[in-house]
Amino acid sequence: xxxxxxxxxxxxxxxxxxxxxxxxxxxxxxxxxxxxxxxxxxxxxxxxxxxxxxxxxxxxxxxxxxxxxxxxxxxxxxxxxxxxxxxxxxxxxxxxxxxxxxxxxxxxxxxxxxxxxxxxxxxxxxxxxxxxxxxxxxxxxxxxxxxxxxxxxxxxxxxxxxxxxxxxxxxxxxxxxxxxxxxxxxxxxxxxxxxxxxxxxxxxxxxxxxxxxxxxxxxxxxxxxxxxxxxxxxxxxxxxxxxxxxxxxxxxxxxxxxxxxxxxxxxxxxxxxxxxxxxxxxxxxxxxxxxxxxxxxxxxxxxxxxxxxxxxxxxxxxxxxxxxxxxxxxxxxxxxxxxxxxxxxxxxxxxxxxxxxxxxxxxxxxxxxxxxxxxxxxxxxxxxxxxxxxxxxxxxxxxxxxxxxxxxxxxxxxxxxxxxxxxxxxxxxxxxxxxxxxxxxxxxxxxxxxxxxxxxxxxxxxxxxxxxxxxxxxxxxxxxxxxxxxxxxxxxxxxxxxxxxxxxxxxxxxxxxxxxxxxxxxxxxxxxxxxxxxxxxxxxxxxxxxxxxxxxxxxxxxxxxxxxxxxxxxxxxxxxxxxxxxxxxxxxxxxxxxxxxxxxxxxxxxxxxxxxxxxxxxxxxxxxxxxxxxxxxxxxxxxxxxxxxxxxxxxxxxxxxxxxxxx
Amino acid sequence: xxxxxxxxxxxxxxxxxxxxxxxxxxxxxxxxxxxxxxxxxxxxxxxxxxxxxxxxxxxxxxxxxxxxxxxxxxxxxxxxxxxxxxxxxxxxxxxxxxxxxxxxxxxxxxxxxxxxxxxxxxxxxxxxxxxxxxxxxxxxxxxxxxxxxxxxxxxxxxxxxxxxxxxxxxxxxxxxxxxxxxxxxxxxxxxxxxxxxxxxxxxxxxxxxxxxxxxxxxxxxxxxxxxxxxxxxxxxxxxxxxxxxxxxxxxxxxxxxxxxxxxxxxxxxxxxxxxxxxxxxxxxxxxxxxxxxxxxxxxxxxxxxxxxxxxxxxxxxxxxxxxxx
Numbered sequence: 001x002x003x004x005x006x007x008x009x010x011x012x013x014x015x016x017x018x019x020x021x022x023x024x025x026x027x028x029x030x031x032x033x034x035x036x037x038x039x040x041x042x043x044x045x046x047x048x049x050x051x052x053x054x055x056x057x058x059x060x061x062x063x064x065x066x067x068x069x070x071x072x073x074x075x076x077x078x079x080x081x082x083x084x085x086x087x088x089x090x091x092x093x094x095x096x097x098x099x100x101x102x103x104x105x106x107x108x109x110x111x112x113x114x115x116x117x118x119x120x121x122x123x124x125x126x127x128x129x130x131x132x133x134x135x136x137x138x139x140x141x142x143x144x145x146x147x148x149x150x151x152x153x154x155x156x157x158x159x160x161x162x163x164x165x166x167x168x169x170x171x172x173x174x175x176x177x178x179x180x181x182x183x184x185x186x187x188x189x190x191x192x193x194x195x196x197x198x199x200x201x202x203x204x205x206x207x208x209x210x211x212x213x214x215x216x217x218x219x220x221x222x223x224x225x226x227x228x229x230x231x232x233x234x235x236x237x238x239x240x241x242x243x244x245x246x247x248x249x250x251x252x253x254x255x256x257x258x259x260x261x262x263x264x265x266x267x268x269x270x271x272x273x274x275x276x277x278x279x280x281x282x283x284x285x286x287x288x289x290x291x292x293x294x295x296x297x298x299x300x301x302x303x304x305x306x307x308x309x310x311x312x313x314x315x316x317x318x319x320x321x322x323x324x325x326x327x328x329x330x331x332x333x334x335x336x337x338x339x340x341x342x343x344x345x346x347x348x349x350x351x352x353x354x355x356x357x358x359x360x361x362x363x364x365x366x367x368x369x370x371x372x373x374x375x376x377x378x379x380x381x382x383x384x385x386x387x388x389x390x391x392x393x394x395x396x397x398x399x400x401x402x403x404x405x406x407x408x409x410x411x412x413x414x415x416x417x418x419x420x421x422x423x424x425x426x427x428x429x430x431x432x433x434x435x436x437x438x439x440x441x442x443x444x445x446x447x448x449x450x451x452x453x454x455x456x457x458x459x460x461x462x463x464x465x466x467x468x469x470x471x472x473x474x475x476x477x478x479x480x481x482x483x484x485x486x487x488x489x490x491x492x493x494x495x496x497x498x499x500x501x502x503x504x505x506x507x508x509x510x511x512x513x514x515x516x517x518x519x520x521x522x523x524x525x526x527x528x529x530x531x532x533x534x535x536x537x538x539x540x541x542x543x544x545x546x547x548x549x550x551x552x553x554x555x556x557x558x559x560x561x562x563x564x565x566x567x568x569x570x571x572x573x574x575x576x577x578x579x580x581x582x583x584x585x586x587x588x589x590x591x592x593x594x595x596x597x598x599x600x601x602x603x604x605x606x607x608x609x610x611x612x613x614x615x616x617x618x619x620x621x622x623x624x625x626x627x628x629x630x631x632x633x634x635x636x637x638x639x640x641x642x643x644x645x646x647x648x649x650x651x652x653x654x655x656x657x658x659x660x661x662x663x
Numbered sequence: 664x665x666x667x668x669x670x671x672x673x674x675x676x677x678x679x680x681x682x683x684x685x686x687x688x689x690x691x692x693x694x695x696x697x698x699x700x701x702x703x704x705x706x707x708x709x710x711x712x713x714x715x716x717x718x719x720x721x722x723x724x725x726x727x728x729x730x731x732x733x734x735x736x737x738x739x740x741x742x743x744x745x746x747x748x749x750x751x752x753x754x755x756x757x758x759x760x761x762x763x764x765x766x767x768x769x770x771x772x773x774x775x776x777x778x779x780x781x782x783x784x785x786x787x788x789x790x791x792x793x794x795x796x797x798x799x800x801x802x803x804x805x806x807x808x809x810x811x812x813x814x815x816x817x818x819x820x821x822x823x824x825x826x827x828x829x830x831x832x833x834x835x836x837x838x839x840x841x842x843x844x845x846x847x848x849x850x851x852x853x854x855x856x857x858x859x860x861x862x863x864x865x866x867x868x869x870x871x872x873x874x875x876x877x878x879x880x881x882x883x884x885x886x887x888x889x890x891x892x893x894x895x896x897x898x899x900x901x902x903x904x905x906x907x908x909x910x911x912x913x914x915x916x917x918x919x920x921x922x923x924x925x926x927x928x929x930x931x932x933x934x935x936x937x938x939x940x941x942x943x944x945x946x947x948x949x950x951x952x953x954x955x956x957x958x959x960x961x962x963x964x965x966x967x968x969x970x971x972x973x974x975x976x977x978x979x980x981x982x983x984x985x986x987x988x
Binding site: 068072199208287291298303306389396397398420522525526529530534535608610612617618620621623624 | 737753
């Protein structure tokens with residue numbers, strides 16, 4: 001959960017403050033473009049939608065027939081070699097997950113808890129052990145032990161395989177610029193294209209069950225492994241590499257003796273992030289037979305929302321538990337920090353033996369006491385569900401003061417005065433004016449190449465016939481990003497200035513990034529019963545923590561000399577902040593804007609499920625109404641929109657790709 | 664650094680030994696795992712609505728207690744579950760809302776699933792309004808009464824038009840086309856998944872405000888919130904049901920039909936001769952019965968297993984019929 005911090009810290013950003021007359025500043029020029037677009041809007045409101053001539057209307061049908069063909073092939077009585085191989089893979093993965101699950105359950109819950117806690121203690125220390133024990137105990141207390149173990153085994157399998165695939169690729173990308181460039185767009189696509197779009201092909205190829213769930217999870221959790229590993233290798237100081245080369249190291253010596261050991265921390269961070277990304281797919285994995293905590297989330301939404309929230313909480317707890325434990329293990333086992341003498345090593349050995357003996361005893365006790373495969377006793381699930389339910393009842397009550405006078409009016413205001421006007425503006429402005437406007441802004445803010453990419457992406461959206469939906473989505477994305485950035489910058493600066501705020505924000509950020517949005521989005525529908533708003537809130541809650549982390553890191557990393565110099569000239573703390581730190585952290589703040597957009601786009605589908613029209617709704621429809629073509633086309637549009645907005649807001653401070661791709 | 668390396672070898676060795684120990688334990692345990700009864704394991708798929716949960720847990724109780732089967736419940740989404748049935752990963756779906764395309768592809772063409780007939784429940788999609796509104800405006804009995812009155816359904820996102828609250832994107836629907844064909848001044852507002860739609864309209868109903876929305880029966884909420892139907896034009900020959908089919912809006916100018924909900928078995932399970940097959944084939948109950956159990960589960964938050972047991976114990980005669988006793 002600390003990717004962004006690490007990553008921004010890794011690359012020192014050159015800061016060049018520009019001096020231009022105010023009327024030629026980027027903001028003013030961009031504003032002029034917007035004025036131009038407004039003129040176009042009033043001149044020809046709703047007259048020029050994307051022309052049908054420029055649409056490839058048969059694309060959806062082609063995609064649909066492809067899916068039918070694939071299914072027919074796969075369900076033949078004797079499928080061909082390709083499908084037999086694919087079936088073999090999914091069978092193997094099923095077995096792997098089942099094996100892990102069996103191991104976790106057959107150890108009995110006593111055994112699993114003790115072994116895992118002692119393991120965390122031995123390699124991560126007391127704090128890690130406390131997190132492990134606390135996490136496992138809460139799964140038991142929530143009455144979700146079995147589901148948690150299913151999810152844990154799925155996540156462990158997916159993480160192991162993601163690392164097996166991702167780390168080598170990342171190391172290769174770290175050593176070859178060209179390979180990195182070729183890989184980046186693929187990774188972008190894997191992360192932005194919503195899982196709903198490829199769920200059906202995955203199911204046709206790999207059937208349903210844990211195997212298919214692992215594959216789907218991996219599509220999302222391989223990219224962070226690749227990116228962070230590549231970044232780690234790149235982060236090895238070039239003079240060290242040069243020195244090693246000068247001393248005559250071969251390529252493999254360079255890798256094994258210099259680059260890998262020095263990139264150790266980043267590689268461990270890759271492990272940690274992969275776990276978290278894998279956990280964020282739990283609900284989707286449940287839709288195709290992944291079982292585990294995703295099922296009570298999905299099912300609870302219609303039958304018992306309190307259960308869905310409880311299961312969501314278990315997912316968050318698992319994420320925080322695994323995050324803190326892996327982080328602690330990474331710290332403790334860092335060879336550069338450990339200098340054990342002979343006695344220390346002997347002690348460590350004794351501890352290991354002690355841990356093994358204690359584990360064996362625990363497993364034995366588990367069997368002897370016949371603790372059973374699954375923990376079912378002494379849960380506080382009913383009590384918790386009743387508490388959650390009472391909160392939900394309050395939320396769903398339209399007679400409360402907060403509903404009548406705060407949330408409902410606020411939601412109406414947002415919709416009527418911000419979201420709808422912007423939506424109408426983007427949808428009704430002639431398409432060529434919109435394209436020209438976006439491209440011009442991209443040119444002003446980011447330069448020629450990004451402007452060309454923006455033009456191509458907007459063209460692609462029109463070509464696949466998603467212009468109107470994409471404009472619906474774009475309006476929501478823009479508003480959600482604006483709110484996320486405002487909130488994120490404010491909190492980020494505050495956190496950078498105050499250690500206390502920073503400590504409070506970290507767990508909140510962790511929760512918001514791993515709690516499945518489906519869990520909290522429905523309560524927001526009760527609070528803001530109006531389309532657009534609940535989906536937008538979900539986007540903001542997911543996006544602003546990233547902005548906070550980036551901005552906090554950026555402001556903290558401002559060169560101390562600059563701050564000291566300002567202090568020496570007698571600047572107040574406020575002046576230092578406003579005149580020195582924030583301007584110097586401009587880079588990180590711009591990156592925050594950019595990342596905010598990407599994160600908001602990642603929630604578009606969930607927003608579609610929670611009442612927001614646009615591309616997300618179509619992607620859901622694609623899966624659930626068997627309109628494969630529609631889902632794919634809408635996903636392409638989401639990807640194109642993401643790339644276009646990324647380019648518009650990228651800014652032109654040189655090559656920033658390596659940094660922004662990570663989270 | 665070198666020391667660290669040797670150290671880690673030791674550690675790897677230790678971990679390997681531990682894993683091996685675990686492996687042995689698992690293996691010995693698996694060997695003693697219980698053998699299934701003659702019925703074996705039956706995998707039922709529970710869909711994400713309360714009626715489906717009711718079907719699944721009532722049959723689960725009977726399968727376990729009268730036939731000695733082991734029941735596994737999966738929760739796979741409606742369309743992917745067809746692949747699961749085809750691959751024999753799921754044995755039966757007890758309530759399918761007429762996925763005609765899938766019937767063609769999987770049952771007729773591939774013969775990988777079998778449509779086993781109705782579960783007794785009749786599904787019907789309609790335009791719903793709360794009964795207090797019907798009392799206030801008796802003309803809403805048919806769609807014609809809505810004409811000219813659309814603006815009472817105004818909402819912040821519908822501008823000067825009335826708001827029509829659309830259904831879950833995964834359900835069969837044609838409301839945009841209907842609104843256009845009937846010349847009503849409604850703005851179709853999509854509200855996302857069923858849970859979100861429910862949140863939206865229940866919030867309005869609790870405040871006794873006007874609302875008109877896509878809805879369906881059997882649904883346990885209908886009784887709780889007194890939802891009544893607005894009559895749409897009569898069904899004519901060739902009238903289309905699902906906007907997915909495309910074509911002119913005039914072809915959609917009719918009510919949604921009422922149809923039986925189907926049981927769908929995987930081909931392998933259907934041919935397996937398991938006693939579970941005979942029972943599930945006979946399983947059939949009414950909308951009211953399903954609603955009762957659904958209300959227990961979703962409305963009163965009873966545990967699904969307990970609800971299944973309660974219903975079976977109270978309706979032993981009907982259950983015996985399903986069992987062919």
